[in-house]
Amino acid sequence: MPRVCDITGVGTTRGNRVRYRGKAKYLGGIGKKVTSIARRTFKPNLQDVTSLVNGVPTKMRVSTRAIKSGLVVKAPRRKYTYTAQQQKQG
Numbered sequence: 001m002p003r004v005c006d007i008t009g010v011g012t013t014r015g016n017r018v019r020y021r022g023k024a025k026y027l028g029g030i031g032k033k034v035t036s037i038a039r040r041t042f043k044p045n046l047q048d049v050t051s052l053v054n055g056v057p058t059k060m061r062v063s064t065r066a067i068k069s070g071l072v073v074k075a076p077r078r079k080y081t082y083t084a085q086q087q088k089q090g
Helices: 064-068 080-089
Strands: 013-021 033-042 046-053 056-063
Touching: 046 064, 056 064
Parallel strands: none
Antiparallel strands: 013 033, 046 056
16 A cells, blocks of 8 residues: 555655764854764654535545545545435435
8 A cells, every 4th residue: 555645645765864073163162073974764744534526425535635624525434414415315
């Protein structure tokens, strides 16, 4: 199962972890020096959410940024609220 948001498509990205040594110039040192650079990964905060897609509740893996911005319409907690809607459609 890939770590990818079903709505926004955001996935794992890569970056650098930089380690420094020394004292900053404004604190009286001669400046910070880079001693090592290591690769690291940034993973998205994915949540399993039951959302309404075309009036049918479906389980999706969605990033929290998509949930907060309102891109996801969560399904009601109780089943009887959307079974009436499905019967009207079908």
